[in-house]
Structure formats: structure tokens, C-alpha cells
Amino acid sequence: xxxxxxxxxxxxxxxxxxxxxxxxxxxxxxxxxxxxxxxxxxxxxxxxxxxxxxxxxxxxxxxxxxxxxxxxxxxxxxxxxxxxxxxxxxxxxxx
Amino acid sequence: xxxxxxxxxxxxxxxxxxxxxxxxxxxxxxxxxxxxxxxxxxxxxxxxxxxxxxxxxxxxxxxxxxxxxxxxxxxxxxxxxxxxxxxxxxxxxxxxxxxxxxxxxxxxxxxxxxxxxxxxxxxxxxxxxxxxxxxxxxxxxxxxxxxxxxxxxxxxxxxxxxxxxxxxxxxxxxxxxxxxxxxxxxxxxxxxxxxxxxxxxxxxxxxxxxxxxxxxxxxxxxxxxxxxxxxxxxxxxxxxxxxxxxxxxxxxxxxxxxxxxxxxxxxxxxxxxxxxxxxxxxxxxxxxxxxxxxxxxxxxxxxxxxxxxxxxxxxxxxxxxxxxxxxxxxxxxxxxxxxxxxxxxxxxxxxxxxxxxxxxxxxxxxxxxxxxxxxxxxxxxxxxxxxxxxxxxxxxxxxxxxxxxxxxxxxxxxxxxxxxxxxxxxxxxxxxxxxxxxxxxxxxxxxxxxxxxxxxxxxxxxxxxxxxxxxxxxxxxxxxxxxxxxxxxxx
Numbered sequence: 001x002x003x004x005x006x007x008x009x010x011x012x013x014x015x016x017x018x019x020x021x022x023x024x025x026x027x028x029x030x031x032x033x034x035x036x037x038x039x040x041x042x043x044x045x046x047x048x049x050x051x052x053x054x055x056x057x058x059x060x061x062x063x064x065x066x067x068x069x070x071x072x073x074x075x076x077x078x079x080x081x082x083x084x085x086x087x088x089x090x091x092x093x094x095x
Numbered sequence: 096x097x098x099x100x101x102x103x104x105x106x107x108x109x110x111x112x113x114x115x116x117x118x119x120x121x122x123x124x125x126x127x128x129x130x131x132x133x134x135x136x137x138x139x140x141x142x143x144x145x146x147x148x149x150x151x152x153x154x155x156x157x158x159x160x161x162x163x164x165x166x167x168x169x170x171x172x173x174x175x176x177x178x179x180x181x182x183x184x185x186x187x188x189x190x191x192x193x194x195x196x197x198x199x200x201x202x203x204x205x206x207x208x209x210x211x212x213x214x215x216x217x218x219x220x221x222x223x224x225x226x227x228x229x230x231x232x233x234x235x236x237x238x239x240x241x242x243x244x245x246x247x248x249x250x251x252x253x254x255x256x257x258x259x260x261x262x263x264x265x266x267x268x269x270x271x272x273x274x275x276x277x278x279x280x281x282x283x284x285x286x287x288x289x290x291x292x293x294x295x296x297x298x299x300x301x302x303x304x305x306x307x308x309x310x311x312x313x314x315x316x317x318x319x320x321x322x323x324x325x326x327x328x329x330x331x332x333x334x335x336x337x338x339x340x341x342x343x344x345x346x347x348x349x350x351x352x353x354x355x356x357x358x359x360x361x362x363x364x365x366x367x368x369x370x371x372x373x374x375x376x377x378x379x380x381x382x383x384x385x386x387x388x389x390x391x392x393x394x395x396x397x398x399x400x401x402x403x404x405x406x407x408x409x410x411x412x413x414x415x416x417x418x419x420x421x422x423x424x425x426x427x428x429x430x431x432x433x434x435x436x437x438x439x440x441x442x443x444x445x446x447x448x449x450x451x452x453x454x455x456x457x458x459x460x461x462x463x464x465x466x467x468x469x470x471x472x473x474x475x476x477x478x479x480x481x482x483x484x485x486x487x488x489x490x491x492x493x494x495x496x497x498x499x500x501x502x503x504x505x506x507x508x509x510x511x512x513x514x515x516x517x518x519x520x521x522x523x524x525x526x527x528x529x530x531x532x533x534x535x536x537x538x539x540x541x542x543x544x545x546x547x548x549x550x551x552x553x554x555x556x557x558x559x560x561x562x563x564x565x566x567x568x569x570x571x572x573x574x575x576x577x578x579x580x581x582x583x584x585x586x
Binding site: 018 | 191430
């Protein structure tokens with residue numbers, strides 16, 4: 001697999017990052033170079049190996065399901081780029 | 096380090112009333128001002144630091160100290176959320192973000208009475224090895240080569256944290272390490288950088304990069320200070336479900352440099368013709384020194400070492416692409432107006448993130464996407480198992496492993512390779528340690544022919560920080576490395 005214009009634009013859509021057409025060549029060069037680098041792993045046999053997602057040998061603790069919310073609505077909205085009453089404001093979604 | 100304060104030495108001076116917290120804090124604020132050219136700090140908390148220092152002096156007067164280290168000024172990587180103090184992760188997308196909560200680690204620092212001087216520059220979202228990806232510009236290494244006046248990289252991503260300690264713009268600092276981001280800059284700046292075991296220190300309130308690899312740790316002037324600082328920040332935290340429940344030790348109190356009978360492993364896979372002669376020499380000399388001090392040197396194999404870096408560059412971007420999905424211009428941070436919701440997301444993220452962060456998000460999105468998940472992401476996780484079992488086998492034979500910290504000493508900012516993969520190679524010796532979740536420390540051993548610091552790395556088994564610090568202390572005590580950079584920025 002190589003990153004061409006079409007696949008890069010699709011990837012940009014998936015990642016929600018708009019990709020500037022002027023930058024497509026450099027970006028595809030960089031990403032192809034990274035992909036080539038990680039592709040060397042294909043040579044290593046791993047059929048009998050289990051994946052490791054986390055190095056900690058510990059059962060993840062589950063906390064009690066009780067309300068402990070110290071954040072106020074005001075706190076949560078404090079950094080919002082745009083807000084109205086108790087809501088975050090985003091561009092119109094439904095017509 | 097000569098003529099500069101350490102956590103240990105300053106605690107004694109404060110205790111004996113030779114200096115007040117306000118005096119030493121003012122002294123450091125002046126040093127930060129005159130060291131502006133190094134670009135270490137994103138935010139200087141001038142007013143808050145002085146108020147906190149006065150409060151500390153009052154506590155001292157009323158014999159109500161929070162700890163022995165109450166009143167000592169430190170610096171904090173701009174990746175830790177600090178209540179009321181801008182936290183940017185050195186990114187445009189967070190450049191206006193003021194958290195209303197405090198990370199567990201920085202809260203622990205407050206609870207011990209440490210004074211924050213401000214927030215330290217780093218690579219954007221901790222992605223980089225030279226500090227060049229910061230939205231606020233590169234940090235400059237306080238060290239310069241004998242033969243040139245050109246500016247050098249401090250390493251990264253905790254470049255500001257390492258340079259600030261090296262240039263004495265704080266007594267000690269906090270960094271984070273996902274693939275070498277504490278140890279590599281420590282190596283480039285002649286400082287001590289400790290990455291604890293995964294789970295030893297809480298990640299709560301730290302801007303997340305790759306959650307299964309990230310760990311916070313100290314950058315200090317001495318191994319003793321690293322032990323003191325680890326005592327302050329480590330321990331279980333119920334807010335981080337991956338923080339370990341195993342009890343922490345009193346690392347400083349139990350620091351014991353006796354290494355008689357210990358076995359130290361030298362992994363042959365870390366040897367390379369490309370390693371500078373001076374680095375190889377330091378590595379050999381350190382092994383000889385440990386032998387003289389009573390340890391046995393054992394050759395070991397870590398057969399999957401060369402697979403660690405490619406596996407890391409699948410796993411870390413995959414986790415990053417998920418973690419950074421939260422920056423969408425809705426709840427905090429930058430928003431760029433768009434025609435509709437999706438357009439707003441895309442424009443915000445395109446303008447808010449720098450090139451390296453975008454590359455990693457795109458690669459991460461790719462390796463997690465339908466059709467490629469097994470071939471890349473699961474494959475890399477399987478390699479991770481192989482790397483981990485290499486170390487499990489090794490630690491059946493040895494107590495600690497000794498390697499170089501980095502494949503070179505600090506290089507010129509202007510000479511940074513433009514190919515991302517060439518940059519990734521900076522972390523070749525440090526990345527396997529994160530994948531296996533082990534503790535590692537980089538300490539300065541000698542200076543090379545250009546008078547630049549060479550760092551060596553020690554690695555022990557998970558949660559054997561005490562042993563790690565003991566061996567490091569043995570080396571430190573024997574060589575007594577005390578080189579400091581010439582303060583060219585004062586001229």
C-alpha cells in the first residue's frame with residue numbers, strides 16, 4: 001500500500017483534518033517513508049504470539065458507580081470557544 | 096553540578112535559615128529572565144511563584160512545613176494540567192487553554208510545598224526528539240560544541256525541562272516520557288532523567304499522547320534528587336486505573352550505592368558501528384567501573400531490539416490518533432469557523448495541529464482503519480509481547496542493564512534531518528523500555544571530544560526503581576560528574 005492523492009484525502013476525512021492540496025506531495029512522501037519503515041515488521045513471525053496492549057500486570061480496578069462530580073457546569077463551560085446558557089454552541093447540524 | 100542548588104542542598108539551606116524561599120524563588124525568576132534566549136519556558140508564573148514562596152516562608156516560621164522540600168522552586172513540563180495556569184502542550188490548538196483542575200503529579204508537588212516557576216516548553220503534544228515541533232519555537236541547549244557557536248537541540252520532547260535544569264533555570268523539573276522524552280533530552284543536556292515503571296506515577300491530568308506508554312518523571316541535577324523527586328510524585332492514584340497498587344518505597348531514604356554481587360547486563364544488540372567512539376568508550380568504561388565496584392558484567396541478548404522502533408511507530412500514533420480526537424473545537428481550545436460542523440472540525444484540526452502531530456494522527460488513523468488493523472496494529476502489539484519477553488528473560492539473569500541513552504550527543508538545530516524517520520532513530524535505545532513498561536534512567540557519564548555530555552541508560556525490572564537508583568547512585572558517586580555548560584546566554 002502506498003499513499004497517493006486519493007487515499008490521503010480519504011485518510012484526512014477519517015481523521016477530520018483537512019489536507020491542503022499544495023502539501024499533498026510532501027505529506028505522501030513523509031507518510032510513505034514512515035510506512036516503509038514500519039513495514040519491516042512483516043518479516044517477523046508472530047503467528048504464535050499474543051498481543052500486548054498494556055505492560056501492567058494488574059487487573060484494572062472498577063470504581064463504585066456513585067456520583068462524585070466536582071466539576072460545575074460553569075467549570076466545564078469555562079474554556080468553550082462558544083457557549084450559550086448551559087450549552088456548547090456548534091454550527092447548525094439539523095435543518 | 097557545581098555552584099548550583101539541588102533539592103537536597105537547598106532543603107538544608109532552607110532548614111538552617113541561610114536563605115528563604117522568597118529569596119531563592121526571586122533568584123530563579125531573575126535567572127529565567129536572563130535566560131530567555133534559551134526559550135525554556137512557555138509560561139512564567141512570576142506573581143504566583145512569589146506568593147507561594149511567601150506562604151512557604153510563613154509555614155517555615157510557624158513550623159508547619161508540608162515537607163522537607165517546602166519552598167523549593169521547580170519547573171513543570173507544559174503537558175501537566177495546572178489549575179488557573181495556561182496549559183498548552185506546546186500546541187496552537189491548546190494555546191488558550193486554562194484548566195480548572197490540577198494533575199495528580201503537580202498536586203503532589205503542591206502538597207510537598209514545591210513552588211512552580213512556570214510551564215516548560217516541549218515538542219507539540221510530546222511528539223518529537225528535538226523540541227523543534229513546539230508551536231512556541233525550539234528550545235536551545237545550554238551546551239555548545241567546543242568547535243562551533245551554532246545552537247544545539249536540547250533533545251525532546253521534554254527539551255525545556257532538561258534545558259532548564261541544565262542551564263539552572265530551576266532546581267529540578269517534571270517531564271514525561273513516552274518513547275524516551277525524559278531520558279533522551281537528559282542525555283543531551285548532562286542531566287539525570289528518570290522514567291519510572293508504567294503505573295508507578297499517576298497519569299491523571301497529563302495531556303495524553305499514547306496512554307499505554309506515557310509516564311511522568313523527574314529531570315534533576317543528581318541521582319539523589321531523582322530519588323527525592325520520585326518519592327514526592329509516585330504512588331497509587333484512584334483517578335488513574337492504570338496506576339499501580341504495589342506500595343511505593345522510600346527511594347531516597349533507602350538509597351544504597353552498594354552493588355557488590357549484582358549482575359549488570361550488556362545487550363549485544365545495542366552495539367553498533369555507527370555509535371560514536373566516545374559513546375562506546377563511556378559505555379565500556381562504565382561497565383569496567385561497575386565491575387571494579389563489585390558487580391559482575393554479563394553479556395545478554397535482547398533479540399527483538401531492532402523491531403521496537405517500528406512497533407512503537409505503529410502503537411504510539413494509533414493511541415495518539417484516538418487521544419487527540421478530543422481536540423475538535425467544541426469544548427475547549429482553538430476553533431476555526433467552518434461552513435458546517437464537519438468543516439469546522441477539519442479546519443480547526445488542520446490549523447491547530449503542527450506537521451508532526453498531523454503525520455502521527457494520519458498514520459495512527461491508517462493503522463487502525465478497517466482492513467489494516469490486524470496487519471499493523473495487532474502485529475505491532477504482538478511484537479510488543481516479544482520485546483517484553485526479551486526483558487523478562489534478561490532479568491532472570493541480571494539485576495540491571497547498561498546501555499547508551501542515545502545514538503549521538505546533541506546536534507545542531509540547523510542539522511535536524513527533514514525525514515521524519517531519521518528523527519525517530521534518536522529514540523532507538525529508549526523506546527524498548529516504554530514498550531516493556533520498565534523503569535529507565537539516563538545519567539551523564541562524561542563529555543565527548545566536543546565537550547558535549549554523553550548519557551548512559553540503566554534499566555531494571557518493573558517496579559525495581561530502588562535498584563535502578565542504587566546502581567545509578569553508585570556510578571554517580573564514583574565518577575562525580577560535575578560539568579556544567581558555560582552560560583553564553585548571559586553575555
